[in-house]
Amino acid sequence: MSFDNLFNSITEWPGTYYYTTCWFEKLKDLLLIYTVLNYLILPLFHLIYGYGLFRTIQFGYNFLIKKGSILLFMIPSIKEKVNKEINDARITLEKDILIKSKNVNHSTIPLKGFSIDQVLNQLNDLDNLDSNHAIAWKDGKVSGAVYHGGDELINLQTEAIHKFAVSNQLHPDAFPGVRQMESEVVSMVLNLFNAPITGCGTTSSGGTESLLLACLAAREKARIEKGIVCPEIVAPKSIHAAVFKASKYFGMNLKLADLNPDTFTVDINHVKRLITNNTAIILGSAPNFPYGTIDNIPELSKLAIKYNIPLHVDCCLGSFVIAYYEKAMGKKLPIDFDFRVPGVTSISCDTHKYGFAPKGSSIIMYRSPELRKYQYYISSDWVGGLYGSPTLAGSRPGALTVGAWATMIYLGENGYIKEIKSILETAQILRHTVENEIPELDLIGDPLLSVISFKSDVINVHVLGDLLSKEYGWHLSSLQKPAALHLAVTRLTSKAIFELIGDLKNCIKECVAAVKADGKAIKSDTAQLYGVAGSLSTSGVVDQLVGCFLDVLYQNEKSNELMNE
Ligand SMILES: *Cc1c(COP(=O)(O)O)cnc(C)c1O
Ligand SMILES: *[C@@H]1O[C@H](CO)[C@@H](O)[C@H](O)[C@H]1NC(C)=O
Ligand SMILES: *[C@@H]1O[C@H](CO)[C@@H](O)[C@H](O)[C@H]1NC(C)=O
Numbered sequence: 001m002s003f004d005n006l007f008n009s010i011t012e013w014p015g016t017y018y019y020t021t022c023w024f025e026k027l028k029d030l031l032l033i034y035t036v037l038n039y040l041i042l043p044l045f046h047l048i049y050g051y052g053l054f055r056t057i058q059f060g061y062n063f064l065i066k067k068g069s070i071l072l073f074m075i076p077s078i079k080e081k082v083n084k085e086i087n088d089a090r091i092t093l094e095k096d097i098l099i100k101s102k103n104v105n106h107s108t109i110p111l112k113g114f115s116i117d118q119v120l121n122q123l124n125d126l127d128n129l130d131s132n133h134a135i136a137w138k139d140g141k142v143s144g145a146v147y148h149g150g151d152e153l154i155n156l157q158t159e160a161i162h163k164f165a166v167s168n169q170l171h172p173d174a175f176p177g178v179r180q181m182e183s184e185v186v187s188m189v190l191n192l193f194n195a196p197i198t199g200c201g202t203t204s205s206g207g208t209e210s211l212l213l214a215c216l217a218a219r220e221k222a223r224i225e226k227g228i229v230c231p232e233i234v235a236p237k238s239i240h241a242a243v244f245k246a247s248k249y250f251g252m253n254l255k256l257a258d259l260n261p262d263t264f265t266v267d268i269n270h271v272k273r274l275i276t277n278n279t280a281i282i283l284g285s286a287p288n289f290p291y292g293t294i295d296n297i298p299e300l301s302k303l304a305i306k307y308n309i310p311l312h313v314d315c316c317l318g319s320f321v322i323a324y325y326e327k328a329m330g331k332k333l334p335i336d337f338d339f340r341v342p343g344v345t346s347i348s349c350d351t352h353k354y355g356f357a358p359k360g361s362s363i364i365m366y367r368s369p370e371l372r373k374y375q376y377y378i379s380s381d382w383v384g385g386l387y388g389s390p391t392l393a394g395s396r397p398g399a400l401t402v403g404a405w406a407t408m409i410y411l412g413e414n415g416y417i418k419e420i421k422s423i424l425e426t427a428q429i430l431r432h433t434v435e436n437e438i439p440e441l442d443l444i445g446d447p448l449l450s451v452i453s454f455k456s457d458v459i460n461v462h463v464l465g466d467l468l469s470k471e472y473g474w475h476l477s478s479l480q481k482p483a484a485l486h487l488a489v490t491r492l493t494s495k496a497i498f499e500l501i502g503d504l505k506n507c508i509k510e511c512v513a514a515v516k517a518d519g520k521a522i523k524s525d526t527a528q529l530y531g532v533a534g535s536l537s538t539s540g541v542v543d544q545l546v547g548c549f550l551d552v553l554y555q556n557e558k559s560n561e562l563m564n565e
Pocket of ligand 1: 314
């Protein structure tokens with residue numbers, strides 16, 4: 001339809017429109033139509049197409065309830081009650097978290113500096129803080145967290161960090177050795193993920209930064225190459241929270257795809273329905289954090305190629321475990337996940353997880369420099385001089401990259417394969433136990449790597465998690481929607497797996513007994529918290545609680561005084 005026709009048809013609309021020869025009015029009408037279509041009708045259409053009418057209405061309903069409950073919390077009597085609850089929770093949190101050394105107390109810089117011996121004494125004191133409370137990561141009782149923890153490796157890493165303590169990657173001229181090691185670390189990991197000859201990447205401070213960079217690069221590409229101004233991310237519901245963060249930081253609309261209820265991997269058909277002309281990036285995980293299941297990357301790749309959209313694979317957790325799976329287990333993974341899949345344009349790999357590097361180390365890889373350049377920040381008119389920075393941080397601690405480099409050449413392929421084989425075998429032991437020996441628990445999906453997660457229809461798994469923690473010192477991760485627990489097996493948990501299985505069975509007996517003896521419920525803060533979080537009308541309170549938790553982390557004598565005023 002030509003513009004003239006469009007105008008004519010508008011003027012024929014009954015009532016509201018009248019014919020005007022003023023081009024300005026016409027422009028205004030056109031703009032209004034464009035705006036309503038583009039920002040209201042089309043998104044609504046995509047929402048209904050993507051999620052169905054029923055769920056779209058449900059989204060609207062949930063949104064209203066959540067907003068409504070926030071309004072409700074503003075009513076003085078309710079506000080008072082909520083505040084009291086939060087203050088009570090804060091006191092409990094403070095008891096749990098604020099474990100302070102009796103001999104150390106600095107809220108201002110000491111006037112006269114301490115001697116080296118005094119400082120070292122204080123450090124010792126802080127290192128040994130309240131061993132009753134401190135989590136026994138050394139016994140392998142924590143899910144994930146410390147991925148290697150061998151003394152020899154820790155000593156080497158400490159030595160490496162010591163040597164390069166002052167280095168800064170922002171100044172490659174001053175630290176040429178660090179520049180070489182950084183490029184070698186990236187190259188080694190690119191090789192591990194079968195990058196083509198054009199493959200490239202950068203180091204980053206962790207999985208979160210790598211995912212932020214992947215989303216940022218995709219957004220800039222979409223903006224510059226396709227003129228997309230309202231960029232969207234399409235990702236499985238099980239994608240890591242860092243992608244939610246990217247969505248918030250970079251103003252990208254996050255569209256979550258459902259999981260197949262039996263495999264707990266992304267529903268490809270749903271992804272397809274969520275793709276629009278605004279989609280800037282599609283993501284999949286290999287594996288995801290909650291369930292350790294691997295999304296169908298080859299199918300996502302087909303969609304990515306068909307619609308010409310970048311595809312990022314989150315191998316942050318999979319890292320060297322998934323890369324060395326074939327060599328460690330002597331068989332291929334049933335699903336391809338790396339650059340050999342043609343539509344995969346970027347991959348993130350946390351060297352600080354199963355690469356066993358010191359914390360603060362991850363790699364973001366791209367199929368080619370054309371995509372990587374979009375994550376760069378370049379400013380050529382700053383009065384401080386020409387400025388270019390490859391990642392989110394400006395100054396970067398070279399020592400951490402050195403630590404990663406030293407770890408990789410120390411362990412070597414054989415070292416990695418040995419550790420990873422043991423981790424994979426341990427995870428399978430837990431998997432088979434949950435599947436075959438504990439009828440109360442349901443294994444989630446088909447976890448082939450290091451994370452095993454399970455739920456239950458018989459007992460409350462959050463109560464189970466609290467019991468395991470209180471009685472035996474285990475710290476599994478709590479998941480919600482559905483309520484579940486998971487263990488990310490590390491080199492340290494490998495040694496303790498049979499202990500865990502025994503403790504797990506004992507705690508389940510206790511839970512089952514409590515369920516049978518109706519009313520003798522076991523007190524569980526976690527179960528209570530997730531109960532509140534799961535309810536629409538009270539989830540706003542949990543947001544406040546989480547904020548409160550973050551506040552408490554930075555609490556000192558001064559903020560205490562403020563609170564009491
Ligand atoms: C840990 C993890 C991340 C984020 O890593 P951080 O290092 O904690 O920032 C991203 N994706 C997955 C699947 C992870 O397990
Ligand atoms: C810590 O120091 C502050 C003042 O700097 C003081 O008010 C407070 O009582 C001290 N706390 C302890 C536990 O010694
Ligand atoms: C994007 O728009 C074009 C027409 O402008 C259409 O042919 C194409 O199917 C759209 N793509 C998607 C993913 O909706």
